Amino acid sequence: MGLLSRFFSKDKALLSSLNNMLGFYPSNINLYKSALRHRSAATEIKNGIKNSNERLEYLGDAILGAVVADYVFKKFPYKEEGFLTEMRSKIVSRESNNKLCRKLGLDALIQNNPDNSPNKSMHGDAFEALIGAIYLDKGYRVCRRFIIGRIIQHHLDIDTLENTETNFKSRLIEWAQRERKAFAFELAEESENGNRRLISIHAMVDGEVLGTGQDYSKKKAEQIAALDACKKLGIL
Numbered sequence: 001m002g003l004l005s006r007f008f009s010k011d012k013a014l015l016s017s018l019n020n021m022l023g024f025y026p027s028n029i030n031l032y033k034s035a036l037r038h039r040s041a042a043t044e045i046k047n048g049i050k051n052s053n054e055r056l057e058y059l060g061d062a063i064l065g066a067v068v069a070d071y072v073f074k075k076f077p078y079k080e081e082g083f084l085t086e087m088r089s090k091i092v093s094r095e096s097n098n099k100l101c102r103k104l105g106l107d108a109l110i111q112n113n114p115d116n117s118p119n120k121s122m123h124g125d126a127f128e129a130l131i132g133a134i135y136l137d138k139g140y141r142v143c144r145r146f147i148i149g150r151i152i153q154h155h156l157d158i159d160t161l162e163n164t165e166t167n168f169k170s171r172l173i174e175w176a177q178r179e180r181k182a183f184a185f186e187l188a189e190e191s192e193n194g195n196r197r198l199i200s201i202h203a204m205v206d207g208e209v210l211g212t213g214q215d216y217s218k219k220k221a222e223q224i225a226a227l228d229a230c231k232k233l234g235i236l
Contacts, residue, residue, distance in 0.1 A: 068088050
């Protein structure tokens with residue numbers, strides 16, 4: 001999109017906001033509009049499929065994971081696989097993505113239905129969808145440069161993350177073993193959210209629900225439930 005086209009575009013304000021955020025002007029603004037459209041504000045295209053940001057979110061999640069995996073692999077050349085996996089998880093966690101969305105100011109651009117209950121993952125989903133849009137619009141190199149230069153180096157403190165405990169599941173299990181408590185994760189509920197399966201997990205200690213977690217990934221839901229339980233037990 002040329003300078004003149006941007007100047008007269010009906011999306012001039014959005015283009016300007018994205019340029020400030022990304023460091024470049026989008027070539028295909030429709031990709032970014034899709035990335036910012038939450039399911040609650042989407043309309044049906046065909047056979048129940050809506051023009052929401054869910055497909056771009058799926059793609060962006062994969063691209064973000066690949067770029068971060070490559071980044072931590074090179075940054076920590078003498079660390080083992082377990083450490084690298086944990087570092088990647090810290091950087092691309094749902095909580096981290098939600099915060100990054102707000103830090104970028106992306107949350108102010110999201111289209112959603114205000115009458116619907118707020119979705120805890122809406123901001124993080126939009127951030128991942130944005131990554132997917134950049135990848136399709138500009139290619140892998142530009143997308144990688146944005147993730148490392150504008151996100152990791154500018155908004156994340158890798159040294160602090162390295163020393164931050166995030167494996168709450170392990171911490172809770174260790175506590176339960178030390179205190180001789182019966183511990184288990186139990187599936188509380190599974191529900192369909194569009195084409196995705198939302199999983200709710202309970203962290204059980206001696207038969208009592210101490211924590212609840214919800215995510216599209218069972219492992220992430222368990223970590224969220226474990227964090228909730230750790231907070232209530234005061235073992236963080």
